[in-house]
Amino acid sequence: MAGIRYRAPSPEPSLYITREGFEKLREEHQRLWRVLRPEVVQALSAAAAEGDRSENAEYQYRKKQLAEIDRRVRYLNRRLDRLKVVEEAPRDPSRIYFGAWVTLAGAAGETRRWRVVGPDELDPGQGLISIDSPLARAMLGKSVDDLIEVASPGGMVQWEVMAVDYGSE
Secondary structure, three states, rough: OOOOOOOOOOOOOOOOOEEEHHHHHHHHHHHHHHHHHHHHHHHHHHHHOOOOOOOOHHHHHHHHHHHHHHHHHHHHHHHHHHOOOEOOOOOOOOOOOOOOOOEEOOOOOOEEEEEEHHHHHHHHHHEEEEOOOOOHHHHHHEOOEEEEEOOOOOEEEEEEEEEOOOOOO
């Protein structure tokens, strides 16, 4: 079978999530299902009533929009049923585990603050990194003054753990 390349299946994302992340996903689901979807269905019906659907751009757009909403709602239904909300701090809060806010110092003296969260909460701009990321995996179990090495496109990067806490930002 020349030309066919094997690609290993993607690993299943972690099922852990913080309470805040779970509530955001649930709110998104409710907003899509109870607010946005009915609006799109109504607009789709209005566009369908205008006649020839094959040349009706509004009808085509609303149909695609409804399909995207339904796809996301199906995903959220499956995901919300499987997620495990982590609400308690670990037994050893001096070590980095799920939910920890971690302050790291780089070799050039720069500092970064990250929170280890579930893949559904990923938002690097807000300092939220997935527990499945290489950086988070390298941090797990470490404590203050430990060194972390992470492979990056530019080579290995070394960070020092400066602080670990489980409070809010």
